[in-house]
Amino acid sequence: MAEKRGVTIRELAQAAGVSIGTVSRALKGQPGLSEQTRSQVLQFAQQLGYDVGKLRTGKPRRMLFLYSRHVGSLASNPFYSYVLHGAETACREAGVPLSLMSVQSGEDIAGQVRRHEADALLGAGYFDPEAMEAIRRCELPLVLVDHFYPGVRCVNDDNQLGAWLATQHLLEGGAMRVAAIYGPPTHHSVSLRAKGFRRALFEAGRLFDPDYEVTLDPVIDYRESGREAMRQLLSLPERPDAVFAYNDSTAMVAIELCMEQGLRVPEDIRVIGYDDIEEAARFRPPLSTVKMDKEALGHVAAGALIDGDIEPSNSALPVELVVRESSRIIERPVTADTPVRKARRQPPSAIAADRD
Template sequence: MDMDKLDKTPMYQYIMNDIKRKIAVGELKPHDSLPTQIELAKAYNTSEITSRRALSDLVQEGFVYRIRGKGSFVQENPASAGSQSIRVIYLAHRNYEVNLFNHPFFTDMFEGIKEVCKENGIDFYLWDMGDDYELPDDPQAGIILLTSKDDFDLTRLTSWQEENRHIITVHFYYPHLGIPYVIVDNLTGGYLATQHLLSLGHRRIGVILTGGSIVDLNQEFSLRLQGYRLALSQHQIPFDSDLIAVMNGNLERADMGDEGFRKLMELSDPPTAVFATSDYKAIGALNAARDLGLKVPDDISIMGYDDVKISEYIYPRLSTVNQNTRKLGERAAEILLDLKANNNRLVKDEIVPTLILRDSTAAVSLKPTVK
């Protein structure tokens, strides 16, 4: 080691001072990789707890940034570190119902954000902006913004940009404003669900969506429908609007799936498989199928979306799509903490969902469907 340790200097502080000195004299340059906490502990003959604290405090002071799975790196402009570093991240929403946050889309996302914040020694909180669109009174705070479907005032986004607030959006996005965003790739999710059913030999696949009509869908359901249509087109199967059941509602409910499933089964040529674009609707479809005397998956296959916890335990266990929102939360926090994300350019990422195959889908049955 190049420095003489002062007896009264805590070891974590000594490591920090040594790394700061190396940055100052140019031994460590911007974006250079730092040793791992294990390597630092060995180099300074100390514990991993001590080296971990040294790295976390260097991140908090703005001298170092971390990239998950890759390591710790020297900041671009550490000379101005400290006053400009993000010390807290808020997930800001506007009047979201508290019970909505129990959905795995949110709970998994929160876990991802929390993990990155913990690694970087910063705090994480939820923040309700309320009717006044009030953000935390901290211009250096990182904001992961969760906008609403219908009534969010987009002029607020522009004003926050002018204030140089550190903002990234999740779930919904606005590329024309140049605001960084991370979203789940709903088009791919819809494609994966449909392609799975096609691979089982199904050619008439019904879809249960949420919206006002087939042309009045929100961003996520519209993209899932696009994925459905893309999968059909790749198999040269014409799109049939009769196979689309659109249910109106503000929240996903089982009764929407029940009603949508019954409408599809009333067709003169009903589907052999149904893709319900949420697990709650899929559970309603399962209930309706049982009531109509149909066996799942022998008579008809049912596919869900979201991978809510109960989908693993209902009978039959529900095939579905996991949105990987823990990774969405991780990436949103990482982008906020990465200086490159604050250079007035559009930074974006799309998280690819994962197909979860269970018992509610099977090869198409040659038996006639019971009406």
């Protein structure tokens, strides 16, 4: 006779009319719930025969850091290396072992997670819907970094405000034809950075011209895709005099192509990136960028899992504009590497951060 399948935490949450995070808090006896809600969850758990032993009390015994294989290795994508380091620091401080696993759609993600014996998951970067559903089916506490998914605790930087600050800086320097290079529009951070770019143009009274926005071709090599995007912009009848790139790696590739074609940066074309990876300050010319505390993203996410703070929400950590040589305003020089505007709050007429 087949063994009867036990009730899952998702089914318990649906029966009680609450989120999975609320069920987890109630069964673990964690604070942040009313006694009425806690009693309601416990009552449904008893009625449905839910195995409370599935949810271990206290901090996780082992955390698993997940990232999508499509982003490449962590060595080739330094942004997530910083996020991983922040998560590892939080886990080490709490005495929680952290392991690492890359995933992609079509794999037995649940089986791989079980082999790691993890009881908490930290997902970094974009996961396509199929992979995301597979991760959710693991029914373990989950926090996402640099991604958004309904019903999940998410930790991001203020992408929309950061792109607004970068574009506003280019406009304030007198740029008349500001262009943008984006990554995949399905990525949460990329879509918000596009919104911030367009909002800055709108508030400056500039007409939106789709020819001045280029998306990287996902089919070809990443570096060549960045070069091709910049080549496309330079081939316009009126080439841009300033470019916002959605990340630093793309910005540096774009600058290399400009210089190969005899353009001076920033004298002929000003360029700014996003992320403030370590190479940005060492690049020639040093790259202007939007800075966020990348390690803090990982530290906050891991800390939320350790503390059981997994109620669905979308945190936005602060960002900061850093002006270096690549976007220097020739008429009004600024000190290299000096933050010129901190994102302590949004400008009055600027951005309402996306909290979908």
